[in-house]
Amino acid sequence: MMRVWSVFVLILMLAGIGCQGETEKSGKSPDDETTNKGPEVPQPIEPAFEPLAPPTAQEIENGWVQLFDGETLFGWEANDAGQEDAVNWTVENGVITADSGKPGLLLTYVPFADFEFRCEYRLAEDGNSGVFLRTVPNPTNPAVDCYELNFCEVHEGFPTGSLVARKKGKQPLLNADQWVPVRVIVKGTTIQAWFGKEKVLDFTDESNHILKSGRIGLQKNQGKIEFRHLALKPLGMESLFNGEDLSGWRVVPGSKSEFQIKDGTIHVTNGLGFLETEQTWADFVFQVEAITHG
Structure with missing residues (x-):
C-alpha cells in the first residue's frame, strides 16, 4: 500500500514540475490563460404577450x-x-x-x-x-x-x-x-x-x-x-327569458309537458311538449344552457 502511495505522490510531483517548467518557458501563468467555458447555452426567450386561453x-x-x-x-x-x-x-x-x-x-x-x-x-x-x-x-x-x-x-x-x-x-x-x-x-x-x-x-x-x-x-x-x-x-343580443315567468313564450297546443319557473330556470316535466317564442326570427345566433335528467 505504501509503495503505491509513494509512486502516486512521485507522479504528482513530476506532473507539478512539468507544469512549472512549461509555465516558466511560456512566461504565462495559468491565470493568464482564457478559461474554456464551452459553448454558451441559449436562454429561453420570454414571450412578448400573455397567452390566451379558451373561454372560462x-x-x-x-x-x-x-x-x-x-x-x-x-x-x-x-x-x-x-x-x-x-x-x-x-x-x-x-x-x-x-x-x-x-x-x-x-x-x-x-x-x-x-x-x-x-x-x-x-x-x-x-x-x-x-x-x-x-x-x-x-x-x-x-x-x-x-x-x-x-x-x-x-x-x-x-x-x-x-x-x-x-x-x-x-x-x-x-x-x-x-x-x-x-x-x-x-x-x-x-x-x-x-x-x-x-x-x-x-x-x-x-x-x-x-x-x-x-x-x-x-x-x-x-x-x-x-x-x-x-x-x-x-354583441347586442336580446334575452328571450326574463328568469321570472314565461312572458314572450307560449305552449304549443297538444303538448303534455308542464313548464315551471324555478330558481331562474325553466323546468320541463311530464312528457313530450313544446314551448315556442311568440315572436318570429330570421337570421340569428341562439345560445342556451340546458341539462337533461334521465
Missing part, C-alpha cells in the same frame, strides 16, 4: 362562443375546397395550421353582425395572413367585400394591424414566429383591434360599402400560419 365557464355564461373545438374543423369550411392546389388546412395539438396551397380562406359557416372576436396566431417570418371580418365567401376587393385585418410584416402599404385598403395600422408590429393574441370589436360601422394589450386600430367605415354582417375568415396567403383559441361573443 363565466365567459361562456356571459355569451362567449368557442369557435374551434381544438380537434376538428367542425363549424368551418374552406372557400377553395376541392380546387387544385387548395390550402392544406389541418388540425394538430389544438392548433389550426396551413403552409401550402394558393391563397385561401377558412370560413365560419355562420355570418355575424356585431361581435367581439379573439384568437392567437403565429406567422412564419416573411409570411402573409390575416383575419377577414364580415366577409363574403370569396372576396376579391378588400375595400368592398370584407374588412381584412392584416398579419404581414413585409406589406408595404398595410402592415400587420392594418385594415387592407381601408386604414393603416398604428405602427409596424414585428412579431414573427411567436404567438400573438388578437382582440377585435366589430360594432356598427366601427372596428377596433388590440394586439396583446396595445390598441393598434380604430376605424370607422364612412364609405359607400358598409358591410353589416358576414363570415369570419382565416387567411393563408404566404408562408406558414397557425391559429388557436378562437372565440367570439355576439
